[in-house]
Amino acid sequence: MTLADTAYDSLRRDIMRGHLPPGQPLRLEALRARYDMGFSPLREALNRLQSERLVVSASMKGFIVAPLSLPEMWEAIEARVLVETEALRLSILRGDDAWEAGVVAALHALGLAAARGEPETLEARHAEFHLSLIVACGSGWLLDFARKLSAATERYRAPVLAGDTAPRDVQGEHAALAEAALARRAEEAPALLAAHYRRTGERIAARMAA
Amino acid sequence: MTLADTAYDSLRRDIMRGHLPPGQPLRLEALRARYDMGFSPLREALNRLQSERLVVSASMKGFIVAPLSLPEMWEAIEARVLVETEALRLSILRGDDAWEAGVVAALHALGLAAARGEPETLEARHAEFHLSLIVACGSGWLLDFARKLSAATERYRAPVLAGDTAPRDVQGEHAALAEAALARRAEEAPALLAAHYRRTGERIAARMAA
DNA sequence: CACAACAAAATTTTCGAAAATTTATGTTTA
DNA sequence: TAAACATAAATTTTCGAAAATTTTGTTGTG
Numbered sequence: 001m002t003l004a005d006t007a008y009d010s011l012r013r014d015i016m017r018g019h020l021p022p023g024q025p026l027r028l029e030a031l032r033a034r035y036d037m038g039f040s041p042l043r044e045a046l047n048r049l050q051s052e053r054l055v056v057s058a059s060m061k062g063f064i065v066a067p068l069s070l071p072e073m074w075e076a077i078e079a080r081v082l083v084e085t086e087a088l089r090l091s092i093l094r095g096d097d098a099w100e101a102g103v104v105a106a107l108h109a110l111g112l113a114a115a116r117g118e119p120e121t122l123e124a125r126h127a128e129f130h131l132s133l134i135v136a137c138g139s140g141w142l143l144d145f146a147r148k149l150s151a152a153t154e155r156y157r158a159p160v161l162a163g164d165t166a167p168r169d170v171q172g173e174h175a176a177l178a179e180a181a182l183a184r185r186a187e188e189a190p191a192l193l194a195a196h197y198r199r200t201g202e203r204i205a206a207r208m209a210a
Numbered sequence: 211m212t213l214a215d216t217a218y219d220s221l222r223r224d225i226m227r228g229h230l231p232p233g234q235p236l237r238l239e240a241l242r243a244r245y246d247m248g249f250s251p252l253r254e255a256l257n258r259l260q261s262e263r264l265v266v267s268a269s270m271k272g273f274i275v276a277p278l279s280l281p282e283m284w285e286a287i288e289a290r291v292l293v294e295t296e297a298l299r300l301s302i303l304r305g306d307d308a309w310e311a312g313v314v315a316a317l318h319a320l321g322l323a324a325a326r327g328e329p330e331t332l333e334a335r336h337a338e339f340h341l342s343l344i345v346a347c348g349s350g351w352l353l354d355f356a357r358k359l360s361a362a363t364e365r366y367r368a369p370v371l372a373g374d375t376a377p378r379d380v381q382g383e384h385a386a387l388a389e390a391a392l393a394r395r396a397e398e399a400p401a402l403l404a405a406h407y408r409r410t411g412e413r414i415a416a417r418m419a420a
Numbered sequence: 421c422a423c424a425a426c427a428a429a430a431t432t433t434t435c436g437a438a439a440a441t442t443t444a445t446g447t448t449t450a
Numbered sequence: 451t452a453a454a455c456a457t458a459a460a461t462t463t464t465c466g467a468a469a470a471t472t473t474t475g476t477t478g479t480g
Contacts, residue, residue, distance in 0.1 A: 001269060002269055002270065002462090002463065002464090003463075003464070004257070004463080004464090005269065027430095027431075027432095028431075028432070028433095029430090029431080037464080037465090038464055038465045038466070039432090039433090039464090039465080039466085040250060040253070040463075040464055040465070041463080041464070041465095043250070043254055043432095043433085044253055044254060044257045044463095045257075047214070047254045047255075047257045047258050048257050048258065048260070048261050050258070051258050051261030051262060052261065053350075053351075053354070059211060059212055059215065060212065060431090060432060060433075060470085060471055060472065061431090061432075061471090061472070061473095062431070062432055062433095062472095063432095072350075075348075075349050075350060075351055076351060078349065079349055079351035079352055079355075082292070082293075082296050082352075083292075086292050138285075139285050139288065139289055140263075140282075140285060141263075141285055141286060141289035141359065141362075142289055142292075144263070145289075145355055149351065152351075212432090212433065212434090213433075213434070214433080214434090237460095237461070237462095238461075238462070238463095239460095239461080247434080247435090248434055248435045248436070249434090249435080249436085249462090249463090250433075250434055250435070251433080251434070251435095253462095253463085254433095270440085270441055270442065270461090270462060270463075271441090271442070271443095271461090271462075272442095272461070272462055272463095273462095421480105422479105422480095423478105423479085423480090424477105424478090424479080424480100425476100425477085425478080425479095426475105426476085426477080426478095427474105427475085427476075427477095428473100428474080428475075428476090429472105429473080429474070429475085430471105430472085430473070430474080431470100431471080431472070431473080432469105432470080432471070432472080433468105433469080433470070433471080434467105434468085434469070434470085435466105435467090435468075435469085436465105436466105436467095436468100437464105437465090437466095437467105438463105438464085438465075438466100439462105439463080439464070439465085440461105440462080440463070440464085441460105441461080441462070441463080442459105442460085442461070442462080443458105443459080443460070443461085444457100444458080444459070444460080445456105445457080445458070445459085446455105446456090446457080446458090447454100447455085447456075447457090448453105448454085448455075448456090449452100449453085449454080449455090450451105450452095450453085450454095
């Protein structure tokens with residue numbers, strides 16, 4: 001792995017987890033000190049992240065962490081619903097035994113991580129579960145879009161997840177989703193997925209208003 | 211505009227027009243001579259193009275122009291159908307007077323370019339027309355995806371367009387599409403759009419087989 | 421006091437050389 | 451002969467300084 005790849009991963013994680021807050025200018029000298037590398041790999045990583053809309057840049061004025069807003073969140077969620085419902089439909093149509101096994105495994109791992117409560121691994125298992133559902137869709141484009149939209153929406157989830165008191169059986173939603181997918185219910189499973197994402201959006205919108 | 215932006219535009223155009231053929235290695239020294247700039251802006255451009263799947267790279271082995279294949283073409287076309295039919299639906303729902311005027315103007319300009327027959331401008335007007343249809347969708351994500359998929363599919367069209375003899379009233383399809391969109395027929399217009407893209411795919415597949 | 425005009429500082433962008441890695445070439449050995 | 455290995459060449463990747471640009475601060479002017 002090259003340094004540019006490392007820079008990409010580090011910056012991406014720090015932006016997604018909010019450690020680099022929205023709107024913050026990304027000064028090259030500061031990044032150089034933080035990640036201990038030269039300008040070149042950092043700039044290459046920033047150019048990639050710009051294509052994924054995690055950072056924005058103005059010519060000759062450098063890069064900043066992409067800002068957040070409620071309208072942008074809904075834009076990302078609705079795009080994600082479009083892409084992932086179709087990808088799930090295709091996975092249900094095309095998925096083989098290995099796909100089914102992957103879904104079962106990811107759901108189980110997610111349950112374990114949720115019980116343990118470590119936010120770091122929980123976040124990773126959550127992403128892996130949602131990926132496992134659509135991974136058999138057969139379209140690299142849809143998987144690519146889903147990955148970018150997942151990163152974009154994750155930025156809204158993380159800061160809110162902390163003080164979330166209202167009860168919600170997320171693991172139950174996940175289980176129902178997995179069951180519908182494995183039973184090849186090509187209408188119900190995408191509907192559950194869409195509702196799942198929109199419910200998360202409502203939850204975030206409610207907390208951001210408060 | 212920075213040199214990196216120039217490099218991005220030049221490389222993108224040369225790849226889309228097939229002047230840099232699929233699979234060709236993109237040696238930095240050769241690019242440096244071709245575009246008359248240093249390594250840094252070229253590498254930044256290549257990193258962006260990698261995010262758009264126009265080039266692919268292996269760690270420490272540099273970049274190559276992304277290869278073409280019939281399965282990949284259909285993948286891109288079907289993803290494009292998904293994204294643009296939804297974006298068109300939204301445009302029909304939300305588009306205002308300026309949107310309608312833009313569609314009419316783009317259709318007219320496309321007709322003029324087609325009559326004149328300059329492939330360079332025709333290509334640009336064609337892309338502008340299809341963009342005009344969906345530009346009022348209100349989703350930056352969908353427009354972003356559409357732009358990338360448009361670039362990906364254009365690569366298949368260009369080489370085939372030359373020796374295309376079988377008759378097809380493309381401008382008629384475009385006119386019908388615009389009419390349905392402007393009449394706010396939210397079912398028919400997306401269907402016409404999907405058929406339009408798939409027909410182009412069939413045409414290309416037929417010629418690639420021969 | 422507002423506001424240009426200019427200079428200084430900070431920052432981004434670009435370059436070319438150095439370092440790291442891969443690929444090609446030739447030589448030895450079993 | 452063919453595999454294994456060393457060596458050289460080609461190429462990518464990275465660095466740090468130089469160039470270009472923007473931002474900040476200062477001074478002079480109406």
